[in-house]
Amino acid sequence: MNGLQKGSVAVVGVAESDLGQVAPNTSPTDLMAQATMRALADCGLKLSDIDAVLSATSQSRYSTMALCEYLRIKPKFFDGTMIGGSSFMSHLAHAQAAIQQGICEVAVIAYGSTQRTVSRAAASPREYNFFETPYRPFFPSSAYALAASRHMHQFGTTREQLAEVAVAARKWALMNPAAWEKEPLTIEQVLNARMVSYPLTVRDCCLVTDGGGAIIVTSAARARSLKKKPVYVLGVGEAIGHTTISNMPDLTVTAAAESGPQAFRMAGLKPADVDMLSLYDAFTITPILFLEDLGFCPKGEGGRFVSNGAIAPGGKLAVNTSGGGLSYCHPGMYGLLVMIEAIRQVRGECGGRQVSNCEVALAHGNGGVLSTQCTVLFGSEGTL
Amino acid sequence: MHDLKHGSPLNTYIEHCGKGELAYQVCTDDNTPVFFPRVVAPKTGSPNLEWRISKGLGAVYATTIVYYKNEPPLNVALIDLDEGFRMMSRVEDIDAAQVKIGMRVKMRMHPGDDKQPPYPVFTPAGDAK
Numbered sequence: 001m002n003g004l005q006k007g008s009v010a011v012v013g014v015a016e017s018d019l020g021q022v023a024p025n026t027s028p029t030d031l032m033a034q035a036t037m038r039a040l041a042d043c044g045l046k047l048s049d050i051d052a053v054l055s056a057t058s059q060s061r062y063s064t065m066a067l068c069e070y071l072r073i074k075p076k077f078f079d080g081t082m083i084g085g086s087s088f089m090s091h092l093a094h095a096q097a098a099i100q101q102g103i104c105e106v107a108v109i110a111y112g113s114t115q116r117t118v119s120r121a122a123a124s125p126r127e128y129n130f131f132e133t134p135y136r137p138f139f140p141s142s143a144y145a146l147a148a149s150r151h152m153h154q155f156g157t158t159r160e161q162l163a164e165v166a167v168a169a170r171k172w173a174l175m176n177p178a179a180w181e182k183e184p185l186t187i188e189q190v191l192n193a194r195m196v197s198y199p200l201t202v203r204d205c206c207l208v209t210d211g212g213g214a215i216i217v218t219s220a221a222r223a224r225s226l227k228k229k230p231v232y233v234l235g236v237g238e239a240i241g242h243t244t245i246s247n248m249p250d251l252t253v254t255a256a257a258e259s260g261p262q263a264f265r266m267a268g269l270k271p272a273d274v275d276m277l278s279l280y281d282a283f284t285i286t287p288i289l290f291l292e293d294l295g296f297c298p299k300g301e302g303g304r305f306v307s308n309g310a311i312a313p314g315g316k317l318a319v320n321t322s323g324g325g326l327s328y329c330h331p332g333m334y335g336l337l338v339m340i341e342a343i344r345q346v347r348g349e350c351g352g353r354q355v356s357n358c359e360v361a362l363a364h365g366n367g368g369v370l371s372t373q374c375t376v377l378f379g380s381e382g383t384l
Numbered sequence: 385m386h387d388l389k390h391g392s393p394l395n396t397y398i399e400h401c402g403k404g405e406l407a408y409q410v411c412t413d414d415n416t417p418v419f420f421p422r423v424v425a426p427k428t429g430s431p432n433l434e435w436r437i438s439k440g441l442g443a444v445y446a447t448t449i450v451y452y453k454n455e456p457p458l459n460v461a462l463i464d465l466d467e468g469f470r471m472m473s474r475v476e477d478i479d480a481a482q483v484k485i486g487m488r489v490k491m492r493m494h495p496g497d498d499k500q501p502p503y504p505v506f507t508p509a510g511d512a513k
Contacts (some may be wrong), residue, residue, distance in 0.1 A: 131471060197447035197450050251445075
C-alpha cells in the first residue's frame, strides 16, 4: 500500500477466545470481548488504552458498534470492513494507516463466531442470486470445488495432492494443544471420506467450530515499551477480485497475485526471505493456489510442491503450523487466527511446533469464494 | 442511461427466459459481452448496452458434483458461451460424473415452478459448433 511504512506499527498483544464449542447463548461479541481482554493482558495494556476498534463477523452486521457498546469504548478510529475471512488483514492495514497518521495509537482487531453452536445456515445465511442460487451449489464448498476442478484439468493436480494439504495440517494440529482435531489422518482417509462437492471430501473442507480472537496493534515506538517482543508489520497488501465464483476471470489465479507483491514490495522482501507461512486453508485447494500466487512456486506447480509431506512438520516449508482451518479451528472467518499463529511464530511462542529462527512470517487471508485476498508480512526487530 | 423506475436488468433477463431465450448484453462502444445484466458496462461505465440473444452453445469451463443427502448427485458447472460470456448452470441428461471440462453443451430453458422463474440449463451438444 502506498504511504504505509515498513515497521511503523507492531502487534503487541494476541489472544484466542475460547475455541471449539462454546456454551449456548454465547454471543460473537462475548468472544470478542473475552479475546480483547486476553490480548490486553498479553501486552500489559488496559482497556482504557484502546482508542481504535476494528472488527467483523457474519453474525453481527454492526459488529464494531456492538463491541464498542459492550466494552463502552469511544474510539477515535473504527472500521467494520467486511470482506469475509480476510477482513482482519485488511483491518490491520487500515489500523496501520490510522496510527501512522496519528489518528489513534492503540487498536484492537477482534473476531468472534458461534457458528458451530447456532449452525452455519444461521451464522452465515446465503444471499439469493438469480444467476447462481437456482443451480443449488453447496456454497462455499462448491465454489472451491470448481476451482479445484479447473486446477486439476489445467495442471494435472490430483486428489492425492489435495489430500496432502489436509494430512500436513493434521500433523501440525497434533502438535498444537488448542487444536480441535486430536487423531492422525491419512491420505486414504481423506480420499475415502464423504464426498461434499467433487473433488472435495469433508476432509478437504475446513472445520465448523466456534471461536474468535483479538490482536492489539500500536506504533513501533510504543510497542518497544511493552511486555512482549514487538512483532512488526513489514508489509501489507489487499485486493478484491470478485464476489461470485461465476465472475472470477480465471479460477486458477487468485487476487493473492496482487496482494502478495504489494506486501513484499512494501517490506522489501521476497518469498525466499519467509521462514513460515500461515495460509487461509478453507479448503485443501487454497494453500496450493496461494503458494503459487504468492510466488513460492510457479503457477500450476502447487500440487506437486505440497507432495511428499513438503509442508508438514519436517518438510521443506512450514505452512499452517497451528493445524489451520482444516484441523485447528475454523469459526467461519478464520483470518484473525491465521495472523495470530504467524505472530506467535515470530515471537517464538509455539512450543513443540515452533519453527526455528522464525524471523519473517507471512499471513495470508482469503474471503468469500476466493474473492478477497490480503497478505501481511510480520517480522522481528532484526528484520527492520 | 437505463431507467430503473421502469424496468430492471434482471427483469428483462427473466422476461427473455420466459420466452426460452438466453439473453446477454453487449457494450456497443467496443463490442464487449456483458453478463450478468447491468445498467452500465463494467470498467468503462458506458450506458451503451444492447440486449442480444445467445445461440446457447458453449463449453464447460469448470464442473463439480454436489452430494446432497438423499438426492442423486447434482452437477453444477460454469459454462463459457460462444459469444464470450460465462455463467453458472448445470448440464442435464447425463450423469453428473460424466460432465467434463471442455465438453460442448447447448442451452435448454428449464421451466421453473411457481416460486422460481424459468432459468437456463444445458445438455450435451455433441460436436455442435
